[in-house]
Amino acid sequence: MPAIQVRHLSKKYQIYRRPGDKLLELLRPGRNQLHQEFWALEDVSFNVEPGETLGIIGQNGSGKSTLLQILAGIMRQTRGDCLVRGKVSALLELGCGFNPEFTGRENVFMNGAILGFDTPAMEQRFDAIARFAEIGDFMDQPVKTYSSGMFMRLAFSVAIHVDPDILLADEVLAVGDLVFQHRCMHRMNQLRAEGKTIIIVTHDLGAVTRFCDRALLLDQGRLLEEGRPDLVVQRYHALVFERERRYGGLDTVTSDQISADTTAVSGEIPVVHSIPNVDYRFGNGEAEVLGIELLDDKGNSSREVFGGQKVVVRVSARFMQDVDRPILGYTLRDRLGIEISACNTSYAGRLLPPARKGQIMTSDFCIKLPHLAAGSYSLSPAVARGNVLKHDMCDWIDNALVFNVRPEDLVYGMLKMNVEVQNYVGAVPEPLTTDH
Numbered sequence: 155m156p157a158i159q160v161r162h163l164s165k166k167y168q169i170y171r172r173p174g175d176k177l178l179e180l181l182r183p184g185r186n187q188l189h190q191e192f193w194a195l196e197d198v199s200f201n202v203e204p205g206e207t208l209g210i211i212g213q214n215g216s217g218k219s220t221l222l223q224i225l226a227g228i229m230r231q232t233r234g235d236c237l238v239r240g241k242v243s244a245l246l247e248l249g250c251g252f253n254p255e256f257t258g259r260e261n262v263f264m265n266g267a268i269l270g271f272d273t274p275a276m277e278q279r280f281d282a283i284a285r286f287a288e289i290g291d292f293m294d295q296p297v298k299t300y301s302s303g304m305f306m307r308l309a310f311s312v313a314i315h316v317d318p319d320i321l322l323a324d325e326v327l328a329v330g331d332l333v334f335q336h337r338c339m340h341r342m343n344q345l346r347a348e349g350k351t352i353i354i355v356t357h358d359l360g361a362v363t364r365f366c367d368r369a370l371l372l373d374q375g376r377l378l379e380e381g382r383p384d385l386v387v388q389r390y391h392a393l394v395f396e397r398e399r400r401y402g403g404l405d406t407v408t409s410d411q412i413s414a415d416t417t418a419v420s421g422e423i424p425v426v427h428s429i430p431n432v433d434y435r436f437g438n439g440e441a442e443v444l445g446i447e448l449l450d451d452k453g454n455s456s457r458e459v460f461g462g463q464k465v466v467v468r469v470s471a472r473f474m475q476d477v478d479r480p481i482l483g484y485t486l487r488d489r490l491g492i493e494i495s496a497c498n499t500s501y502a503g504r505l506l507p508p509a510r511k512g513q514i515m516t517s518d519f520c521i522k523l524p525h526l527a528a529g530s531y532s533l534s535p536a537v538a539r540g541n542v543l544k545h546d547m548c549d550w551i552d553n554a555l556v557f558n559v560r561p562e563d564l565v566y567g568m569l570k571m572n573v574e575v576q577n578y579v580g581a582v583p584e585p586l587t588t589d590h
């Protein structure tokens with residue numbers, strides 16, 4: 155049975171143009187409405203299974219916090235149903251049930267009481283809460299004197315020490331300092347391992363791919379995409395890109411782009427036509443990726459490589475119209491969708507000349523592979539117009555080519571780095587004399 159069931163959930167806000175309008179409307183019923191209606195959520199449906207970690211992403215104002223507040227029972231929906239099974243501990247943008255006039259300590263006990271813990275039960279937990287929040291003497295100061303980071307530290311600490319079945323967290327990762335962020339992630343991983351259901355709202359897309367089992371993309375109150383975190387994040391990138399493109403054109407030509415580094419050979423050029431896989435593809439169609447290939451040091455196509463090997467990533471594209479500042483490039487990701495590295499002709503300072511309609515260009519990226527952990531990796535080729543800082547995507551293909559890194563060497567973590575180790579060994583201690 156799902157831990158959370160959301161069916162056709164909608165939320166309408168009433169927006170008043172002037173602060174006094176709400177009162178005015180109340181005082182003269184039947185007269186003209188002074189408010190406008192605004193749907194912050196529209197017909198959103200999804201389930202969350204027990205033990206699942208769900209990430210919710212979307213642009214500012216897309217309805218994420220509204221959704222979490224409804225799940226936490228702080229706000230009522232206008233339409234639809236929302237069923238939550240289990241004890242919820244919510245860590246929301248504002249409030250979190252803390253009273254600013256009371257001290258941190260008093261708030262911890264009041265918060266506990268709201269969640270059904272009496273004073274002795276909270277006393278048992280208090281030390282652990284204080285140790286985790288690590289706000290020192292501020293514990294006995296009124297909460298209104300806290301910085302937003304300190305406030306969040308205490309709220310997070312309470313939320314995870316009250317044995318919730320479901321943890322709802324809105325933007326918690328954004329406020330704390332680095333040490334606290336690590337501590338939060340570690341604790342969230344523990345909660346996950348204990349089989350708790352977790353929903354996090356965040357703008358940290360890397361955290362979504364690393365940490366979540368599934369993700370939702372909200373856009374203008376609607377559920378736009380649901381599924382594997384890396385694919386949902388990609389969809390979000392595409393959405394943002396589209397908006398940027400519609401919002402405004404590209405910067406004017408920069409001087410680095412005028413003198414194109416024409417290393418291109420005219421006449422016969424190598425062209426690759428293979429696109430083994432398309433997970434997601436987007437772009438404005440001004441150019442298209444014709445193919446991507448991974449070549450070994452003998453120039454043969456390869457899907458099995460090893461750390462330290464020299465390889466070439468070859469990307470070919472055809473231009474469907476004149477493109478003044480073309481860029482070819484790729485992104486390398488691991489099997490979890492985490493970006494390991496990326497390169498393109500602009501970033502590498504090897505600029506392509508302006509492209510004419512119908513022209514084909516190929517770029518070879520010659521790489522001495524780092525000692526990556528064994529496993530499968532993917533390459534996503536792209537062709538764009540602009541420069542490193544600002545570009546318009548012509549064609550992007552997600553995970554077009556998947557290849558394997560052979561287990562040659564023992565690699566801890568993502569990759570093996572060149573590390574020189576220096577040891578300092580102290581003198582052997584004198585044997586202890588035992589006098590009886």
Ligand SMILES: Nc1ncnc2c1ncn2[C@@H]1O[C@H](COP(=O)(O)OP(=O)(O)OP(=O)(O)O)[C@@H](O)[C@H]1O
Nearest residue numbers: 167168169194212213214215216217218219220221
């Ligand atoms: N109390 C309210 N009254 C009127 N409109 C509101 C209210 N709260 C939120 N909204 C509007 O509802 C929309 C969704 O807001 P919400 O806070 O859920 O967005 P969000 O996705 O959490 O954004 P962010 O990424 O900025 O935190 C926004 O357009 C916001 O202006």
Ligand SMILES: [Mg+2]
Nearest residue numbers: 218219220247
């Ligand atoms: Mg929000």
